[in-house]
Amino acid sequence: xxxxxxxxxxxxxxxxxxxAEPTVVDVRRNAAYREDPFHLPGxxxxxxxxxxxxxxxxxxxxxxxxxVHGHEVSQGTASWLIQHGYDARxxxxxxxxxxxxxxxxxxxxxx
Numbered sequence: 001x002x003x004x005x006x007x008x009x010x011x012x013x014x015x016x017x018x019x020a021e022p023t024v025v026d027v028r029r030n031a032a033y034r035e036d037p038f039h040l041p042g043x044x045x046x047x048x049x050x051x052x053x054x055x056x057x058x059x060x061x062x063x064x065x066x067x068v069h070g071h072e073v074s075q076g077t078a079s080w081l082i083q084h085g086y087d088a089r090x091x092x093x094x095x096x097x098x099x100x101x102x103x104x105x106x107x108x109x110x111x
Contacts (some may be wrong), residue, residue, distance in 0.1 A: 004075045004082065007064055007089040009101040015062075016041070022062035027051075027077045028095070032068050038105035040066065040098060048077045055081060066091035066098070 007015070015022055025046040026039045033045070046054045046065070063086050067073035074090035081088035091098065099105065 004079045005089045006070070006075075006078075006092045008092050009098045009103055012064060012091060012098075013101075013103050020062070022064045023059055025058075025063060025065045025077075026095075027065045027074055028067045029073060036095070037108055038095075038099075039108050040095065041104055041106040043106075046077070048073050051077055051080050055084065055086065058086065061087065063088040064091055065089075066094050068094045069096055070094035 012022075012024075016024075021042075024040050024043040026033065026043045027046050027048040028036070029048065039045075043066075048067070063081055065074045065077045065081070065088060067077075067090075070091055070093045074094060078088045078090040093100070095105075
């Protein structure tokens, strides 16, 4: 059984403050994405059911994906990305873990 690599909210926050800023992709299922007016700062949107369509447009470098709680959706998306040659991790605890840690969120309306 292969373990999909992950990153903690605090490690991601530290990484976002460096020049080696990763690409962050919000892969929550559509209903969960629509219900929450927030996302992680700078996050791109990627429908997890369409990963094969949007993945080729990702820049090279580290890709961090997150869903609501860091379970099946983000782990499955990160696994797919890794199997197709991307350097990917999923965010442990998802956006809810990020929110619980008190890290900043951005309004989807503003950006």
